[in-house]
Amino acid sequence: MRSIYLIARREYLSYVATWGFWLSLLSVPMFMLIGGGLPALIEGSQPTRYYTVIDETGGEFAAAIDREFANAQREDAMEALAIAAEQLGRADRIPEAEAALNARPGLEGLPEARAILGMPESVPTPDFAGRFIEVEPPARSPDDLRPFLLGEQTISTPEGEQPLFAAIIFRPGGEYGVEIDYWSAHLTDGALLRRVENALRDHLRTERLTAEGISQALLAEVEAIDPEARELNPERTGGDAEVRDAERVPFFVGIAMAFALWVVVFSVVNMLLTAMIEEKGNKILEVLLASARFHEILIGKLAGVAAVSGTLLLFWTALSLGGLVGVQTFATQADLPIAEIIAAILDPGLLLPALGYFIMGYLMFGTVFLAIGSLCDTLQEAQSLMSPIFLVMMIPLFIIVSSIEAPDSGFVQIASWVPFWTPFLMMARLPTEPPMIELIGTTALMVGTGITVIGLAGFVFRQGALGRANADSAKKFLKLGKKKAEA
Numbered sequence: 001m002r003s004i005y006l007i008a009r010r011e012y013l014s015y016v017a018t019w020g021f022w023l024s025l026l027s028v029p030m031f032m033l034i035g036g037g038l039p040a041l042i043e044g045s046q047p048t049r050y051y052t053v054i055d056e057t058g059g060e061f062a063a064a065i066d067r068e069f070a071n072a073q074r075e076d077a078m079e080a081l082a083i084a085a086e087q088l089g090r091a092d093r094i095p096e097a098e099a100a101l102n103a104r105p106g107l108e109g110l111p112e113a114r115a116i117l118g119m120p121e122s123v124p125t126p127d128f129a130g131r132f133i134e135v136e137p138p139a140r141s142p143d144d145l146r147p148f149l150l151g152e153q154t155i156s157t158p159e160g161e162q163p164l165f166a167a168i169i170f171r172p173g174g175e176y177g178v179e180i181d182y183w184s185a186h187l188t189d190g191a192l193l194r195r196v197e198n199a200l201r202d203h204l205r206t207e208r209l210t211a212e213g214i215s216q217a218l219l220a221e222v223e224a225i226d227p228e229a230r231e232l233n234p235e236r237t238g239g240d241a242e243v244r245d246a247e248r249v250p251f252f253v254g255i256a257m258a259f260a261l262w263v264v265v266f267s268v269v270n271m272l273l274t275a276m277i278e279e280k281g282n283k284i285l286e287v288l289l290a291s292a293r294f295h296e297i298l299i300g301k302l303a304g305v306a307a308v309s310g311t312l313l314l315f316w317t318a319l320s321l322g323g324l325v326g327v328q329t330f331a332t333q334a335d336l337p338i339a340e341i342i343a344a345i346l347d348p349g350l351l352l353p354a355l356g357y358f359i360m361g362y363l364m365f366g367t368v369f370l371a372i373g374s375l376c377d378t379l380q381e382a383q384s385l386m387s388p389i390f391l392v393m394m395i396p397l398f399i400i401v402s403s404i405e406a407p408d409s410g411f412v413q414i415a416s417w418v419p420f421w422t423p424f425l426m427m428a429r430l431p432t433e434p435p436m437i438e439l440i441g442t443t444a445l446m447v448g449t450g451i452t453v454i455g456l457a458g459f460v461f462r463q464g465a466l467g468r469a470n471a472d473s474a475k476k477f478l479k480l481g482k483k484k485a486e487a
Contacts, residue, residue: 003292004300011304015271016311025315038289049165050157051192052137058303061170061178061200066134068199069131070106077101077110085117093117132192133157138164142183149185166192173235250347250431252406252462258317258400259353263362265423267395268309269369272301273382276373298461299403304364309362355442357423364420365393367457374461407432416442419449 015021055062076096085094089425097113104112138155139145146151146276148164155164166184173179180200182193230240280287288297376382396415403412407429416425416434422442426434 003296004303007288007292007297007300008304008307011275011301012307014275015305015308021308025312048132048157048159048162048249049132049192050135050155050162051132051166051168052135052164053168053170054137054140054237055170057170057172059176061203064203065168065196065199069132069401070194072106072195074101077107077113081113081117081119084119088118090117095478131447132165132195137165137167142167142169145183149183150183168196172180178204182205235456250350254350254431255400257350257406258424260399261354261358261361261427262393262424264309264312264396265358265365268305269365271305271308271364273369273373273386276299276378277382278371280374280376295458298367298370298458301309301370302363305366306359306362308356316348318463323429348429354427357427360446360450361423364453365389367454371457371460374463391421396421399425400428408434413438417445422446 018374037457040051051110053062053065054439062309078101081097081101082091082094085091085097093116097116099105101109103111135155135157137145138148145164145167148155150169156159165186168181169181169183171179171181178200180196184193186452196476207218210216230242234241257324278284278323301458369386372382372385372389374383399412399415406412412425412429415421419442423446426439426442
């Protein structure tokens with residue numbers, strides 16, 4: 001036991017007692033924070049796009065586009081005002097503010113709506129005009145517009161001289177009485193084109209219904225129809241039967257923990273692999289063999305790196321919980337159920353199975369990667385043997401992503417019985433309360449397979465450590481290498 005402890009302690013300190021470990025530990029939440037904020041950062045930093053509209057049909061469709069864009073701006077403004085009113089405790093004034101905003105064209109009624117809600121002057125008004133701004137046409141024909149669209153010539157804007165982002169030309173003809181030519185050199189940014197198509201579609205539908213004798217008032221009533229169904233849980237009765245958003249938290253936490261389990265397992269088994277190859281190349285493994293038995297080295301390495309993964313999990317869990325508590329004020333305003341999220345993360349019904357699945361997944365893949373490391377002298381040799389194992393580990397992630405809305409599908413249930421996928425798939429399925437027979441059966445099969453894999457990997461580790469087997473013999477056994485040409 002002392003040899004196992006000393007080897008485990010050595011493995012643990014070789015990672016933890018380094019600046020690189022702690023820097024990498026801190027970099028993961030930092031990159032997660034950056035990744036979470038990148039969409040908003042990218043959206044907020046997009047440049048203003050200047051476009052022009054040329055309506056050769058008499059101006060009807062250009063006016064329709066302007067009207068639809070203005071309605072969209074008012075809807076965005078009203079949504080922001082409603083959130084602010086709820087935070088100020090003045091939700092009862094929202095209908096009056098909405099009437100004031102809609103009483104005037106565009107956003108001219110926004111100051112009056114703010115005054116009705118009693119919003120302080122210190123609260124800034126977001127820019128609801130959007131990043132698309134219409135300008136007067138610098139030319140009338142596509143040939144004359146081309147230099148502006150290609151940036152060879154510019155137009156005068158409040159931001160100075162700018163290229164023309166797009167030109168929208170309405171021409172008579174087509175099935176609906178209009179043809180649309182959308183000219184733009186920005187092939188990947190189709191947001192403006194989609195807005196134009198949606199606005200024109202709504203306008204044409206309204207015109208057609210009006211022509212059939214349906215009044216504008218009736219159209220407004222029809223568009224305002226928006227029924228909502230109450231979701232009720234048959235496990236409860238009375239007023240408690242209604243399903244709350246917080247009740248869905250465990251499902252997302254289960255999926256997140258399955259991904260976290262995969263990341264941790266894959267990270268720590270890579271540590272085992274690289275350390276094994278390095279020690280074999282530096283003859284450190286020979287020194288260990290002179291003072292400890294094979295099973296002591298194997299168990300000690302697994303225990304040491306498992307302690308490293310425990311440090312990772314404890315640090316990230318504490319940081320996550322601290323972050324949730326730290327942003328509680330913001331999360332409350334955003335209607336995030338902080339208490340329910342924390343309760344779901346700390347739920348023993350998820351934590352204890354997660355620990356068990358992590359241990360079995362780690363032992364199965366860890367011993368396999370240790371065996372591979374004992375066979376290889378370089379990382380290049382190891383990579384050729386790792387590829388099929390890596391593919392096996394990737395499959396459950398694809399299954400989880402594809403079955404988020406159907407975790408109880410037959411295919412997922414069958415895939416859960418594959419021992420190498422069981423830790424990840426069952427972790428994601430736990431909140432759906434799978435049948436007890438599946439929990440017991442998949443766990444028993446996983447444990448049995450794990451014991452078999454550990455035994456086989458231990459044998460390969462012994463042969464590789466003694467130099468009786470190497471990567472070439474493993475490739476030949478797995479039929480991954482090329483057959484030698486016959487003499």
